[in-house]
Amino acid sequence: MKRTLTTLGVIIAATAAGAAWYSESSKPQRSGELTLAHLDAPVTVRYDERGVPHIQAANEADMYRALGFVHAQDRLFQMEMLRRLARGELAEALGARLVDTDRLFRTLGIRAHADDYARKMDMNSPAAKALLAYLDGINQFQGSRPAPVEFDLLGIEKRPFTVEDTLSVAGYMAYSFAAAFRTEPVLTYVRDELGADYLKAFDLEWHPEGVVGQTLATNDWNDLSRLARLSQQALVEAGLPQFEGSNAWAVSGRRTASGKPLLAGDPHIRFAVPAVWYEAQLSYPGFNLYGHHQALNPTASLGHNERFAWSLTMFQNDDLDLIAEKSNPDNPQQVWYQGRWVDLEQREETIRVKDGEPITLTLRRSAHGPIINDALGAAAGKTPIAMWWAFLETENPILDAFYQLNRANTLDKARTAAEKIHAPGLNVIWANADGDIGWWAAAKLAQRPDGVNPYFILDGSSAAADKPGFLPFSANPQEENPERGYIVSANYQPQSPTGVAIPGYYNLPDRGQRLNQKLAQADVKWDLNNSQALQLDPGTGYAPRLLAPILDELRTAATGEREQQLVEQLASWNGDHELDSVPATLFNQLAYELTNAVMRDELGDAFFDSLLQTRALDVALPRLTADAGSPWWDKRGTEPVEKRADIVKVAWQASLAHLQKTFGDDSAKWIWGSAHPLTHNHPLGQQQPLDRLFNVGAFAAPGGHETPNNLSHRVGPAPWQVIYGPSTRRLIDLADGAHGLGINPVGQSGVPFDRHYADQAEAYIKGEYLPMHFSEEDVKANSRETLVLKPAN
Incomplete structure (x- = not known):
């Protein structure tokens, strides 16, 4: 047993050492000297x-x-x-x-x-x-x-x-x-x-x-x-x-x-x-x-x-x-x-x-x-x-x-x-x-x-x-x-x-x-x-614009004091998608349920799913809520002719049911930060356990669809994975162009395990900015490593 444990320990140590060596060997070399053919002079x-x-x-x-x-x-x-x-x-x-x-x-x-x-x-x-x-x-x-x-x-x-x-x-x-x-x-x-x-x-x-x-x-x-x-x-x-x-x-x-x-x-x-x-x-x-x-x-x-x-x-x-x-x-x-x-x-x-x-x-x-x-x-x-x-x-x-x-x-x-x-x-x-x-x-x-x-x-x-x-x-x-x-x-x-x-x-x-x-x-x-x-x-006027024509129908659809309170939260909401916002979560679920109840039956699953990926839907939803006479409100395959109020009620009930199932009965916990995560995915991170090695996140993300801080998701049921957003944030005042500010959403390097x-x-997710060093003085003061590329001859 003692020999077996000793052998196992050696194997583990050797494997760890090999993995460490392998990891280090693939990292970028940022200091020292390297030879590069076809150079006319050294490059720093x-x-x-x-x-x-x-x-x-x-x-x-x-x-x-x-x-x-x-x-x-x-x-x-x-x-x-x-x-x-x-x-x-x-x-x-x-x-x-x-x-x-x-x-x-x-x-x-x-x-x-x-x-x-x-x-x-x-x-x-x-x-x-x-x-x-x-x-x-x-x-x-x-x-x-x-x-x-x-x-x-x-x-x-x-x-x-x-x-x-x-x-x-x-x-x-x-x-x-x-x-x-x-x-x-x-x-x-x-x-x-x-x-x-x-x-x-x-x-x-x-x-x-x-x-x-x-x-x-x-x-x-x-x-x-x-x-x-x-x-x-x-x-x-x-x-x-x-x-x-x-x-x-x-x-x-x-x-x-x-x-x-x-x-x-x-x-x-x-x-x-x-x-x-x-x-x-x-x-x-x-x-x-x-x-x-x-x-x-x-x-x-x-x-x-x-x-x-x-x-x-x-x-x-x-x-x-x-x-x-x-x-x-x-x-x-x-x-x-x-x-x-x-x-x-x-x-x-x-x-x-x-x-x-x-x-x-x-x-x-x-x-x-x-x-x-x-x-x-x-x-x-x-x-x-x-x-x-x-x-x-x-x-x-x-x-x-x-x-x-x-x-x-x-x-x-x-x-x-x-x-x-x-x-x-x-x-x-x-x-x-x-x-x-x-x-x-x-x-x-x-x-x-x-x-x-x-x-x-x-x-x-x-x-x-x-x-x-x-x-x-x-x-x-x-x-x-x-x-x-x-x-x-x-x-x-x-x-x-x-x-x-x-x-x-x-x-x-x-x-x-x-x-x-x-x-x-x-x-x-x-x-x-x-x-x-x-x-x-993190704000938008889109959400209040979409909600305004159907607020009275939402009030009618709401049953009980707590549901009425949720409707009034939507009514008084300014559209800001802050991390602690409950209305942001409720609105985005309701927008999906309205879309699902109104359009899936006419389009069928395939075209409906395609519509969810387009900007055409963003145009259509506010126009639909403002048009009580649109033929979209009537569900196909049912004998009665549904009105806007009928579909709003269905969407409201479905929204509450889904949020309760996903986040629990306490609506105070339906906050945007819990419902709206950002994970940066690597091409190899789509499978477990590689996701833990290659992906970065998840982070609770403020902002939302078509807010200036456009950390956006597709229309769909909660939770909403952030798909796209600012790929960098840059600010340059040309009175002092040498001191611009910027940020990278993840990091400069694409090499896993690199610092x-x-x-x-x-x-990035906190909304911080970092200096983009430009002047010789700043570059010199903030240099951490120096690589010199020398001509081959």
């Missing part, structure tokens, strides 16, 4: 207390090569997963369950488009040279350092990162913006299967021109429903960033305490581990920028220095149309286009599957775009549904755009850079120390024939699906130095200076209106402190 990388690298190089190529190396140290697995998702290669690493996701992304054409775009790129352009140097740094790290632990767990073999990978990831980002893919099938179903009276709730004009001319069969509707669900599932299961919305504002010096412009920005993105942004300060003689970078992109998507700063929000213009093609009954590989039968283009691609046989896909394309129901394989219905997508149809020199934006210190330079962003649509909000502020809704806006409503599936056999061209950039919504002294961007529908309509899947105006209401206060001088309070505002993997998570 100083890491601050948050693990942010401050890179000093002798020239531009060395700077971007060093960025690639240190970015890969912290985020190589994120880079690998993003390129695999975008290029339809996840099944090769994760197995057969990701085949459907790979098939979808192959069908979208992102991979083929990226490969074609790379062949046409001018590799001598400054942006291309920056990308090549950056990718060289990534590949040198990958070739010389231990693989991340996730590579070993999944058996991923290292292979070089390419220009095509970067361009494919740009396509994935654009696709994650494309709300039309998940919205148009639902809206078309409502119009064609339920009728115009039901469509009124969605606040869309009724346009009979230019929509599907033929009757869709049941299996075609099933296709559209499955595609909408597959689209959403692909983004969720990959555990990777999905862009959802954003806040940003710029305030001129006339309205700030410092007398110089102030920029605030917090892009709203799906939470994940690692976080989407990689912070780094980059400098060489004549260039100095603190930037927030996306994986596989050398240029900063968000950035600032002492002279200028910018942030981004989603434009949310509709740059994707679904088009029902008319098939030739004598030849299913032909469709009717511009007065004749035209052959569909075809190509084959192969999906490699871990522990399985390769799968060969036959992918088709019409003149309008990829046939997206090919993503369903042999189960697809008879009607080919094409996808016209601006990302595939424009020049889209987005690498050049952001290369220039990283250097845009004047209005003219910023405007010129923004004009090069074609897809996805982005709002660029910009300010400089000279006193200028500007906003450009950057996108190539498609022209559509008169009378065509792109919110519905279009008829490919008519001219309605064709695009005569694109509008000039001067027609894009934009402002420069407005008289009111500030600019707000919060995903609501903007106005074109030419008055042209710009279709899109915009967010409700409530969040933007709340920000505008605060920023319009003439007696307030804005600084970093009150700007923090505005970014962290910077989750070291900002608690500060």
